[in-house]
Amino acid sequence: EKFLSLAVGAVRELALFLGTLLYAYAEAAVRLLLPARRKAVGGELVLLTGAGRGLGRATAREFARRQSRLVLWDVDTHGLRETAEECERLGATVHTFVVDCSKREEIYSAAEKTTRAFLPAMMDNNRGHIVTVASAAGHFVTSFMVAYCSSKFAAVGFHKALTEELSTLGKNGIKTTCVCPVFMNTGFVKNPRTRLGRILEVDEVVKEMMEGILTNKKMVFVPPQLSIALFTDMLIPERVSRFLKKLTDVKFDAIVGHWSKQ
Known part of the structure; x- marks a missing residue:
């Protein structure tokens, strides 16, 4: 009798799994055929770290064009002021804070002045969107970038773990997105080059990122074919x-120790 009960339970679970699998494939097929629904972010409070230049500044401009309320953080006072002025000219309400995100006390101090606490407040309201800017280096490795790749793998892992935990807690109103571009022309590394593909410009990365945010996409690869490369690499x-x-x-x-590598 106990064996029969276990067998019935196993069959039920298998049927549930197959049903979920078929539903998921059907849902994915419908999404491919129908245009993605984009959410409105006008009037929403958007906190951006690293807003003083590069990807952070370009992202701030995009949210400003959509009339979001911006809270901009950066350690660079001059760059932060320039970004704020650009966004204000676009009609956005902007608040700036000089914050060194490597110092916990500065983060808490700035949070107290703007949004109190980030994730706890989101969880209380079951509403919000957390965007992690990682890199293709969070999935693929490149020589002479051990520290950078390690940090980006950690960022991707943080995104996946946070997404899973929010789902387990039933906080489905809080969306998460992780952005993983290849090399960008930001000056972070000197003279990047590759035989296949090309070096990306900041604006095209921001375009893909905004599309991912507005359509609640979990993982945004730039260019998109990186997802195929990741799947192939596992096989x-x-x-x-x-x-x-x-x-x-x-x-x-780059300079590696005392040796110049190219």
């Missing part, structure tokens, strides 16, 4: 993977 043997990496021939000027 092919390591020797083939190494050969393909040599073909891409990613290079940049």
Whole structure:
């Protein structure tokens, strides 16, 4: 009798799994055929870190064009002021705070002045959107970038773990997005180059990121075909993977110890 009960339970769980699988594929097919629904962010409070230049500044401009209320953080006072002036000219309400995000006490102090506490307040309201800016280096590795790749793998892991935990807690009103672009032309590394693909401009990364945010997309790869490369990398043997990496021939000027590598 106990065996029969276990068998019935197993069959029920298998049927539930197959039903969920079929529903998920049907849902994905419908999404491919129908245009994605975009949410409005006008009047919403948007906190942006690293807003003084580069990707942060370009993202601030996009939210300003949509009339969001902006809270801009950066350690660079001059760059922060320039970003704020640009966004105000676009008609947005802007508040700026000079914050060093490596110092916990500065984060808490700025949070107290703007949004009290971020995730706890979101969870109380079951509403909000958390965007993690990572990198393709959070999925693929590049020589001479051990520290950078490690930090980006951590960022991707944070996004996935947070997404899972919010789902477990039933906080489905809080959306999460992780953005993973390849090399961008921001000056972070000197003279980046590759045989396959190209170096991205900041504005095209922001365009893809905003689309992902407005459509509640979990993972945004820029360019999108990176998702195919990630899937392929898990299937092919390591020797083939190494050969393909040599073909891409990613290079940049960097100082490694006392040696100059190109």
